[in-house]
Amino acid sequence: MSRSINDYWYPVGLLSGIDAPHATLLLGADITVGRTHSAYWVTDAAGKALPTIKRFGHLWTCPGTPMDDLFTIPEADTAGRQLVDVGSVRVKCSPLRAVENFLDIAHFPFVHTDILGAEPHTEVARYNVDIREDANEVWATKVKFFQPQAAKSAEGGITTEYMYRVASPTCAVLYKTCPPRPGEWDVITLFVQPLNEEWCEVWPWMALYDDDSTMAEMVSFQQLIFMQDRSILENQIPTKLPLDPGMEVPTQADLTSIAYRRWLKKIGYTYGAQLVAA
Amino acid sequence: MILYDYVLSASCYKVRLMAALLGQSLTLHTVNFHPAREHKSADMLALNPKGTLPVLLDGETVLTDSADILRYLTRDAPEWRGDDDPWLALAADLNESLGMARLHDILQYDVDIDAARAAGVKQLRKLEAHMTAQRFDGHLFLTGAVPALADIACFPNVSLAPDGGVSLDTYPSLRLWMRAIRSLPGFIEMPGIHRLHELEFPE
Numbered sequence: 001m002s003r004s005i006n007d008y009w010y011p012v013g014l015l016s017g018i019d020a021p022h023a024t025l026l027l028g029a030d031i032t033v034g035r036t037h038s039a040y041w042v043t044d045a046a047g048k049a050l051p052t053i054k055r056f057g058h059l060w061t062c063p064g065t066p067m068d069d070l071f072t073i074p075e076a077d078t079a080g081r082q083l084v085d086v087g088s089v090r091v092k093c094s095p096l097r098a099v100e101n102f103l104d105i106a107h108f109p110f111v112h113t114d115i116l117g118a119e120p121h122t123e124v125a126r127y128n129v130d131i132r133e134d135a136n137e138v139w140a141t142k143v144k145f146f147q148p149q150a151a152k153s154a155e156g157g158i159t160t161e162y163m164y165r166v167a168s169p170t171c172a173v174l175y176k177t178c179p180p181r182p183g184e185w186d187v188i189t190l191f192v193q194p195l196n197e198e199w200c201e202v203w204p205w206m207a208l209y210d211d212d213s214t215m216a217e218m219v220s221f222q223q224l225i226f227m228q229d230r231s232i233l234e235n236q237i238p239t240k241l242p243l244d245p246g247m248e249v250p251t252q253a254d255l256t257s258i259a260y261r262r263w264l265k266k267i268g269y270t271y272g273a274q275l276v277a278a
Numbered sequence: 279m280i281l282y283d284y285v286l287s288a289s290c291y292k293v294r295l296m297a298a299l300l301g302q303s304l305t306l307h308t309v310n311f312h313p314a315r316e317h318k319s320a321d322m323l324a325l326n327p328k329g330t331l332p333v334l335l336d337g338e339t340v341l342t343d344s345a346d347i348l349r350y351l352t353r354d355a356p357e358w359r360g361d362d363d364p365w366l367a368l369a370a371d372l373n374e375s376l377g378m379a380r381l382h383d384i385l386q387y388d389v390d391i392d393a394a395r396a397a398g399v400k401q402l403r404k405l406e407a408h409m410t411a412q413r414f415d416g417h418l419f420l421t422g423a424v425p426a427l428a429d430i431a432c433f434p435n436v437s438l439a440p441d442g443g444v445s446l447d448t449y450p451s452l453r454l455w456m457r458a459i460r461s462l463p464g465f466i467e468m469p470g471i472h473r474l475h476e477l478e479f480p481e
Contacts, residue, residue: 017313087313089384092443113473216310220285223312227286227469230384231440 005271006064008168011191011203012042013059014085025195026063027271033059056205057085058191071137071167075175076187076207084206084215086222088193091202093233094272095170095194096241098202100260101229102172102190103164105145106253111228114148118157121146124253131263138166138263140256151186152221153210154179166260169269170194181209188222197272198239202226238274246277279304282322282333284311286384288377288434289344290332291468292369296351296430298466300358312385345370348427358427365420365428372401372435379442380435391443398444402436402452409451418458425462433459437471 010026013033021034030045042050042061053060053070060070076083091098101107106124108117127143143162150160163175163185170192175185187207192200204222213221242248243265250258264273279297281304283290297304309331310316318329326333326342334341334350341347345366352358375398381387382394405420412420420428437456439446446453459465460474467473 014313085313087385090386092383214308216308216314216316219310219312219314220308224285224469227384231470234440 003067003267004064005169005269007062007067008170009053009060009062009066009070010170011058011193012061013040014087014203015040015054015057015059016085017087018059024193024201025199026061027194028196029063031061031063033061056189056191057083058203058205071171073167073173073187073189073207075185078184080209081187081207082210082215082218084208084218084222086204086206086219086226088201088203089223089226089230090195090199091230091233092199093236094198094240095192095200096264096272097233097236097239098192098200099166099170099172099190100241100257101233102174103140103166103256103260104254105143105162106251107232108145108147111232112225116147116150116225117145118148126252127255129255129259131259131266136267138164138256138259140164140259150177151179151208151210152213152218153208164256166263169264169267169271170200178209180211184209194272240272240274242274242277243270244275244277280307280335281305282307282309282317282325282331282335284309284317284331286469287311287331288380288438289373291434291471292344292430293332293334293347293351294468295434295466296348296427299425299430299462299464300351300355301464302351345431348431352427357424358430360421360426360428362427362431365426366431368401368405369431369435372398372432375401376435376439376442376444379444380438381442383442395442395444398439398442402439402444402446402449405432405436406449406452409455413451413454418455420455425459429455429459434468434471441470 005027018033018035018040021032023032032043034041040052040059042052044050050061050063051066055070109119109122125144127140129140131138141163144159146157147160148157150158160177165173167173172190174188176188178184178186189205191203191205194200204226206222210218243261281293283306311331316322317331323329328342332344332347334347341350375394378389379391379394379398382389382391417423419425436452
């Protein structure tokens with residue numbers, strides 16, 4: 001069941017942003033990403049072409065032997081959604097830390113004050129977490145949280161319901177109550193390109209129902225949220241994500257993070273992880 | 279007044295902060311600076327041939343330089359004005375050093391990162407020495423006991439220095455100065471510059 005870190009798919013660029021050949025890193029190795037007419041390509045340091053997939057507005061590659069197709073997000077394909085290329089931000093942190101932060105709700109009132117959370121509404125109510133063996137994914141469901149401004153399209157505070165899905169070790173998908181369309185889920189993703197074990201390029205992407213905001217406003221909202229996280233991520237100690245409990249005392253609110261760490265350990269994904277208990 | 283704005287830009291934030299502290303309202307027109315490079319679009323170039331942000335529109339007036347915009351916003355607020363030019367020049371230098379280091383680290387701007395950080399550290403050390411002298415004189419701000427345009431011009435790129443890999447740990451006088459600015463009535467935050475949290479111990 002254990003596979004090499006090289007055998008997963010990773011995001012390496014926005015399809016709308018790839019033009020002249022661009023040198024970057026993937027898992028500590030040099031790669032080049034480019035486009036010749038309408039053909040997107042990725043090569044390794046030796047010039048060998050790597051496999052590619054175009055999906056969710058991004059170009060994906062796999063430096064090893066891909067064992068599966070890249071995951072899908074069927075909800076994102078439904079008509080009428082705005083597909084939002086948020087762009088990328090580089091962060092000096094472990095790729096796994098970036099995903100773990102995306103899965104955390106408890107920090108909302110303190111880091112995203114008056115947007116995704118506000119005091120005194122700091123309690124994270126009990127929710128469900130499971131590791132789905134069939135799909136090999138981690139899911140958190142029935143997550144509920146009070147939010148002053150849940151999305152660009154939200155007016156006033158609402159209790160937002162969330163589902164979190166870890167679809168791949170460095171990619172997470174968030175399904176979230178859609179303010180203008182009750183009954184539908186907005187889709188917000190965090191795709192992380194591991195540059196090396198302590199440095200990553202983060203590509204958020206969204207598929208939203210929002211007929212009022214401009215594309216620039218939706219992009220700006222998500223960049224604001226992610227940049228509020230960036231300084232926190234760059235100051236976390238230890239830099240790598242510890243997979244075993246030690247000095248840290250998790251609480252009920254950390255169920256998703258604990259499941260994510262257990263799952264990483266189970267599948268042997270230790271790139272960006274600290275294996276000594278912390 | 280309409281501000282063509284990008285949420286992560288230190289220069290746009292200067293303008294938003296100055297207006298907020300003066301109690302002036304701005305209508306924000308969000309520009310997709312990254313990743314869509316909308317500031318270089320035909321519409322934006324027609325407004326500002328330099329292709330930079332911020333751009334302030336007030337009736338027939340179009341201003342495309344953050345220093346000019348700060349002067350414009352404070353034209354009827356003499357209490358915020360003084361010998362501004364040297365400070366606005368310093369603010370421009372900080373934007374070229376710490377500001378570019380930040381754009382390099384976050385958005386991969388092509389910058390000589392070591393030179394940018396070194397220039398930034400040199401400016402921070404000068405500012406730290408100046409603010410330490412100010413504190414000896416009982417002043418919390420760059421030009422005196424009250425906040426001025428000079429403070430607002432220099433504050434964003436100093437505060438955001440850690441985004442570009444420059445730590446502020448070794449500048450206690452600058453940290454107190456930034457704290458004084460963050461405590462001003464009407465202060466607004468931006469990503470990377472957090473609001474002050476209540477320090478008083480609850481009763």
